[in-house]
Amino acid sequence: MLYFLRKQKYLIDYTLSSLLRRKGKSLGLLAVYSMIVFMLASVTLFSHALRHEAGLMLQASPEIILQRMEAGRHAMIPADYLQRIGQLRGVKQKAGRLWGYYYDPAVKANYTIMTGGQSETPLTNIIIGTGIARARGLDVGDYLTLRSQNGEAFSFQISALLDDKSELVSADLLLMSPQAFRRVFNIPEGLYTDLVLSVRNPREVIKVVEKLTQLLPDTRPILRDEVLRTYDSVFSWRQGILFVLLTGSILAFVIFAWDKASGLSAEERREIGILKAVGWETADVMRMKFWEGMIISLTAFLIGYLAAYAHVFYASASLFEPVLKGWAVLYPQFRLTPFVDGLQLATLFFFSVLPYIVATIIPIWRTSIADPDAVMR
Amino acid sequence: MMLLNPAIMALVMVSAVVCLMMLLASGFAVRVLLRWDIDSGSERQLRLERRTYLISTLLIWAFSFQLMSLLLFIYNAESMSGQFVGAMCATGVLNVNAWGWPTLFLKMGVFFSGAVWIALNYLDNQGYDYPLIRYKYLLLLAILPLVITELILQLLYFTNMDPNVITSCCGTLFSAQSEGVAAEVSGLSPSSMSLGFAFTGVMVISSGVWVALRGQNGWLFALLGSTAFIVALMSIVSFISLYIYEHPHHHCPFCILKSGHDYVGYILYVPLFIATALALSVGAVSPWRGISSLTPTIESIVPRLSWIAVMFFALFYLVATWSVWTSHLTMMEVWW
CATH class of the missing domain: 2.40.40.20 (Barwin-like endoglucanases)
Structure with missing residues (x-):
C-alpha cells in the first residue's frame, strides 16, 4: 500500500513539473476548461438558488x-x-x-x-x-x-x-x-x-x-404544492434549456481537448521516448497522463466553480439573469442565499469532467504506446 | 419535458457514453477471442497487445462512471420527489412507472459485474502471458447486454414520467398489507429476519477470515457475501429501518439517506456495497491459483482483498447493530 502511494506521489510530482515546463499550453487548456465549468456552474447555482428561494417563500403561504x-x-x-x-x-x-x-x-x-x-x-x-x-x-x-x-x-x-x-x-x-x-x-x-x-x-x-x-x-x-411543483419543474426546465444550448460549447471543448491531447509537440514526444528508454512501461506513462488530466480537471473545476459562485451570489449572475428569472420594470434587486448540494456538483462533474476524460483516453493511449526508438530517431 | 432536467440529461449522457465505450471494447473483445495468439510475433498480435491497454483504461473509466451514475440516480430520484404528486422520497419517484425499479437493479448489477471484471483484468495484467484474456473478454461480452438494457430502460423510465400520476410512496409500497415484492419483503417476520441477518453476518465474516487466512476457496466467500448482501437489503427494509425511524410501520430503504436520520443510510450502504463487490472479486480471482504465472499474485491479493472485505462487512454490521441498539423503539413484546 505504502509502495503504491509513494509511486503515485512521484508520478504526480513529475507531472506537475512537466506541466510547469509547458506553461503556455497548460494555461490555455486550463483557461478554456475553467470557462466551461464557470458557465455550467453559474447556470446550475443560479437556478438552484432560485428554486430554493421560491420554496422558502411559499412555505408561509396558505x-x-x-x-x-x-x-x-x-x-x-x-x-x-x-x-x-x-x-x-x-x-x-x-x-x-x-x-x-x-x-x-x-x-x-x-x-x-x-x-x-x-x-x-x-x-x-x-x-x-x-x-x-x-x-x-x-x-x-x-x-x-x-x-x-x-x-x-x-x-x-x-x-x-x-x-x-x-x-x-x-x-x-x-x-x-x-x-x-x-x-x-x-x-x-x-x-x-x-x-x-x-x-x-x-x-x-x-x-x-x-x-x-x-x-x-x-x-x-x-394548491400550494402545485405551485411549488410548477416552480420546481419550470426552473429545472429553464436550466435544462440553457444546458442544451451550452452543449455546443461542451462539444467544442471536447474537440479542443482531444486535439490538445493528440497533437503532441516534438518535444513532448521525445520526453515520452526518453521515459520509455529509461524503463517506464506503457502503463506508467498512462498513469502519468491520468494524473495530468486529474490535476488539470480538478484545478479547472475549482477555479470555474468558485468564479461561478462569486458571479451568482456576489454579482447577481448578471450574464444569465434575464433568461432564468424573467424581467420587469420594477425588478427586485436581491442577493440569493447560497445553496450548494451534492446533486448539483455531481451533475456539473458529469457535464464537464466526464467529456474531458472521455475525449483524452484515446489520444493518451496513442502517445503512451509509442516506441522509444521511433520517437527519438 | 422531463428529459430537460439537468440531472436526467447527465444520467442519460453517462449511460450513452458508457454504452459506447463498452461497444468499442466489445468489438475488440471479439477480435481477441478469434485471433489472440500469445506465441505469435506477428504485427497483428503486437497491435492487439497494445490495444489491451486502451481497452482496460476505457473499461475502468466506464465502470467508475457507472458507479457514479448509480449514486446520482438515487440522489436524483430523491430530489425529484417534490415534482410528483404523492411522492415523498425516492421510492415514490421510482414508482412513477414500471421502469424505475428495474433500472435501479440493473445499475446495481452492472456495478457488481464491473467490479469483478476490474479484478480479473488486474489479475490478468500481472501474468506475463495474459492467461485469462479470453475469459475476461467473454465476461465483457456478457456484461454488454446488461449495459445496453440499462440504457434503454433508463430512457424509458425518464421519458415516461408523468408528473400528474399519483404515485404510491414508501408508506403504501412497504406496508405489510399490500401486495408485491416490496410488500412481501416488509411483511417478512422481523424476528426470523433478524435471526437470518445475524446468522449470515456471522457466516460471511467467518468465511472471509477463513479465506483470508487460507488464501483459497474464494468462491465460498463470494457466495456467502452475495447471500449476506441480499439478506442485508431485505433486513434493512424489514426491521433495521424501523429502528432508525423509531416508527413501527415505516419500512422505506431510501429515507434513511436523508439528513433527518444523520445520513446513516450512507454508512450502511457504502460499506455493504464495497464489501460485496470485494467478496465477489475474491471469488472471481481465487480459482486461477493453478496457473503458474498468476500464483504469486493470487497468493498476495486474495488475503488482502478478503481482509478489506471483512473489514467493510464488519463496519456494516456494527453500524446496523448500533442503530438498532441506540434506537428508542422497543419491539420486544411485539415480535418475540
Missing part, C-alpha cells in the same frame, strides 16, 4: 387558494362563500383576500396591491416595497397619489417601507387598508378577490379540495 370562475375567467368571490363552506374538518383557518394590480403610467409599471389586516394600516396610510420607492423616488412620510376606478385621486402617506430582505417578493408590493382598497378599485363590501384556507395536515389537503369542489362548483382551488 395551503389552498380558492378562486371563483366566471366563464372560465377569474372573478370576485362573494364573502358568503365563507359561510357556505362552513365547518370543514381539518381546515384550520379560512379568510377572504383583497388584492390586485395597479398600473402607474408615471413609471410605466404595475404595482401589486394587497390589503393588510383590518387594523394594521390606517385608512390613509400605505406601506410600499423598495422597488416602488426606488422608481418613484419616495421615502417614509412622502405622499403617493393613486387614481381610482372612477377618476378620483386619492393621496396616501407612506408610513413605512417593506424590509428589503424580502425584496424578491415585495419589490412591487403596496399594502393598504381593505377600506381604502375598496374605495380605490370600487369594489362593494361583501366581495373578495379570492379565499385562502390553511390545512394543518398536508395529507388532508386533497380531501378538503375534493369537498370544496363539490360544495362550490364554480370555484377553482389552487
